[in-house]
Amino acid sequence: MTALVRLVGLSRSVPDGYVLRPILRDVDLRLDYRTSVLISGPSGSGKSTLLNILGLLDRPSAGSYWLDGVDVAALNDDERSELRGGVVGFVFQHFHLLPTLSVLENVLMPSDYTVGRQSALRDRAEDLLAIVGLADRFESKPMFLSGGEQQRVAIARALLREPKLLLADEPTGALDGATAEEVRGLLMAAVQEVGSTAVLVSHDVARYGPVVDRHFTLVDGRLTPAEGVPR
Ligand SMILES: Nc1ncnc2c1ncn2[C@@H]1O[C@H](COP(=O)(O)OP(=O)(O)OP(=O)(O)O)[C@@H](O)[C@H]1O
Numbered sequence: 001m002t003a004l005v006r007l008v009g010l011s012r013s014v015p016d017g018y019v020l021r022p023i024l025r026d027v028d029l030r031l032d033y034r035t036s037v038l039i040s041g042p043s044g045s046g047k048s049t050l051l052n053i054l055g056l057l058d059r060p061s062a063g064s065y066w067l068d069g070v071d072v073a074a075l076n077d078d079e080r081s082e083l084r085g086g087v088v089g090f091v092f093q094h095f096h097l098l099p100t101l102s103v104l105e106n107v108l109m110p111s112d113y114t115v116g117r118q119s120a121l122r123d124r125a126e127d128l129l130a131i132v133g134l135a136d137r138f139e140s141k142p143m144f145l146s147g148g149e150q151q152r153v154a155i156a157r158a159l160l161r162e163p164k165l166l167l168a169d170e171p172t173g174a175l176d177g178a179t180a181e182e183v184r185g186l187l188m189a190a191v192q193e194v195g196s197t198a199v200l201v202s203h204d205v206a207r208y209g210p211v212v213d214r215h216f217t218l219v220d221g222r223l224t225p226a227e228g229v230p231r
């Protein structure tokens with residue numbers, strides 16, 4: 001069976017004065033469908049850079065990337081956007097909700113939400129909001145929600161189109177301990193329900209380590225299976 005994600009010899013460098021500074025070095029990774037993965041590692045080790053490449057927001061300097069069986073290097077910009085829209089969902093550390101739209105409209109935002117009003121997409125949005133515990137907040141504006149509630153809206157939005165790949169960069173990093181735990185649980189439940197492969201970037205190994213299928217560490221641009229975890 002093809003893998004959802006396959007990286008072979010992937011590197012990313014950025015210009016630094018007269019030299020190229022490696023950010024990711026020779027990364028190999030194969031992820032199946034419907035798995036959960038934690039990537040941890042020190043600040044500056046390249047975690048967000050790797051996530052951006054996986055989400056087709058950035059390009060590698062060398063190496064190969066197949067996403068859902070497609071060789072990404074062969075795509076033009078429009079094709080990349082189309083693949084991203086069809087396959088990838090994103091959750092960020094700081095929720096990025098649109099302040100003038102309601103909770104339901106924010107979840108429907110990737111679509112034309114006026115069309116969404118009558119569509120199956122709207123039902124899906126309502127289902128997802130119920131899964132993350134916001135069934136009674138459809139009409140609220142983000143400014144009246146707590147940080148944890150805002151992130152739950154962002155999770156529903158990311159999962160609306162049932163992405164095969166859900167990428168989350170420090171999804172609970174801006175939340176206090178109890179709220180982070182609650183949102184972590186709701187995120188994992190929603191991902192499970194949709195059937196996405198989730199790649200979670202977090203420093204919080206104690207919180208995410210026990211609940212993922214696989215755990216990798218990124219140190220100085222090199223990705224390796226986390227110590228002590230049989231893979
Ligand atoms: N486009 C770019 N141009 C120059 N430097 C970059 C670029 N993108 C990333 N970097 C550098 O690459 C390194 C890795 O950055 P990245 O954001 O991936 O780290 P990170 O592991 O996500 O860190 P954190 O845990 O602090 O979020 C950093 O030193 C950063 O400054």
Ligand SMILES: [Mg+2]
Nearest residue numbers: 047048049169
């Ligand atoms: Mg980062």
